[in-house]
Amino acid sequence: MTPTELASNAAIATLIIVTLGYVLACLIWPFKACRTCRGAGKLRSPFLRSYRLCPTCNATGLRLRRGRKAWNALSRLHRANRRR
Template sequence: MVCAATPFGACRHCHGVGKTLKPNGHLKRWCHRCDGTGLRLRWGRRLFNYLRQLHRAGTR
């Protein structure tokens, strides 16, 4: 299971850079999807976190 070993992957919008660049190479803006980190949480990890939260809420 990849999501357990590496829960984060490269942002698809900025390709893991964390920012979008102008054609001349200067910074245009920080990526709004990953907040400039270049990382995103994989969908399998999101599912795991949701199920863990649901289990904890049900056992309290």
């Protein structure tokens, strides 16, 4: 094996490990903190007196991860094709 092949194999193995780790994280922890309200579910007014509910996460403080959204879409497609 040449050093170039070794480096490319290491890069591919690293990419596979990172991808599988993200898939596993999406299966175990499908939600993450909302970026708009930072997981609080509410936003402060500009003068720091009042609150309003976060419209992005519907006041839950959680958002579905992108990987989990893709997983759900693929599951729906699979179920729809299986019923035919």
